[in-house]
Amino acid sequence: MxxxxxxxxxxxxxxxxxxxxxxxxxxxxxxxxxxxxxxxxxxxxxxxxxxxxxxxxxxxxxxxxxxxxxxxxxxxxxxxxxxxxxxxxxxxxxxxxxxxxxxxxxxxxxxxxxxxxxxxxxxxxxxxxxxxxxxxxxxxxxxxxxxxxxxxxxxxxxxxxxxxxxAGALQRINVMETLIPICSYCKGIRNDQGYWQSVEAFIKRHDNVEFSHGVCNACMAKYFPEVAPLPEGASADGDQG
Missing domain, CATH: 3.30.450.40 (GAF domain)
Structure with missing residues (x-):
């Protein structure tokens, strides 16, 4: 039947x-x-x-x-x-x-x-x-x-x-952690144009990506002020140009 x-x-x-x-x-x-x-x-x-x-x-x-x-x-x-x-x-x-x-x-x-x-x-x-x-x-x-x-x-x-x-997610994470510049403190990501943005905003627009680590300018100023680059237009004595 x-x-x-x-x-x-x-x-x-x-x-x-x-x-x-x-x-x-x-x-x-x-x-x-x-x-x-x-x-x-x-x-x-x-x-x-x-x-x-x-x-x-x-x-x-x-x-x-x-x-x-x-x-x-x-x-x-x-x-x-x-x-x-x-x-x-x-x-x-x-x-x-x-x-x-x-x-x-x-x-x-x-x-x-x-x-x-x-x-x-x-x-x-x-x-x-x-x-x-x-x-x-x-x-x-x-x-x-x-x-x-x-x-x-x-x-x-x-x-x-x-x-x-x-297992698939961990594999993708392992791949992601090797290439993309990510701030070690705030976890912001530097995109191809050199701008820092949130992880959420970046991942929404990418797939199968890889991460490396760096420190963004804001975190450099907060955690390493002695070596942080000066803001554009500022002088070493604190005067704004």
Whole structure:
């Protein structure tokens, strides 16, 4: 059965791509979550599945060899359409899935439970799911525990996104600190025309800049009056010309 496109699909895909997680290597933090999910439910298969435009890709997997499948046959693509955890007790009896190739052949899905991975902005980018080849029914405690684990998946993704942003910001700062003349005291910046202006005014008009340090004339007069240049038109004895 073909899967309908999720509401606000463009925004959903943008949220997914912002994490820069697709096609990355396996990571222990995610593998620990699928291991716990499989153990908690005594399920042979557990997946962290991310639903891309035309595929579902598995960031972490237990009991499955493939890295992705077509979105057209994805159970998880159905799960992200709703607000609640999707439970399919017996896919062979469910008209949405009975003719699905993942049911009729390997991995012979019968039972499926998928918890949507919902970002802070409300985008559902995939699921944490468990799968079995026989009919199942999980307890409320098991389902609630899987939902808690799904929340941890999103937290891991958010930590990675924020970490990447901070690393990028620090890299830009390191580059900025080597070239642009900046007053060590008031933090004013000397522009290309030789005028000093505030950091805020300068950065608003520049990007990917670098900083070096200097002292502006006003700070020279305040902190080093003995060596500060005289104001234009002033004499050494203090008379104005």
């Amino acid at each position: 073909a899967v309908n496109v999720a509401p606000r699909e463009a925004a959903r895909l943008e949220a997914l791509n912002d994490y820069r997680i697709l096609d990355t290597e396996s990571e222990q933090s995610y593998d620990d979550i699928t291991f716990l999910a499989a153990q908690l439910c005594d399920a042979p298969i557990a997946l962290i599945s991310l639903v891309d435009a035309d595929r579902q890709w598995f960031k972490s997997k237990v009991g499955l060899a493939v890295n992705e499948t077509s979105r057209d046959v994805s159970f998880c693509a159905h799960a992200i359409l709703g607000e609640e955890t999707l439970v399919v007790k017996d896919a062979r009896q469910d008209e949405r899935f009975r003719n699905n190739p993942l049911v009729c052949s390997e991995p012979n899905i019968v039972f499926y439970l998928g918890v949507p991975l919902c970002t802070p902005s409300g985008a559902k980018i995939g699921t944490l799911c468990v799968i079995d080849q026989q009919p199942r029914e999980l307890s409320k405690l098991q389902i609630r525990s899987l939902e808690a684990l799904a929340h941890q998946v999103v937290l891991q993704l958010e930590l990675k996104r924020i970490s990447d942003q901070l």
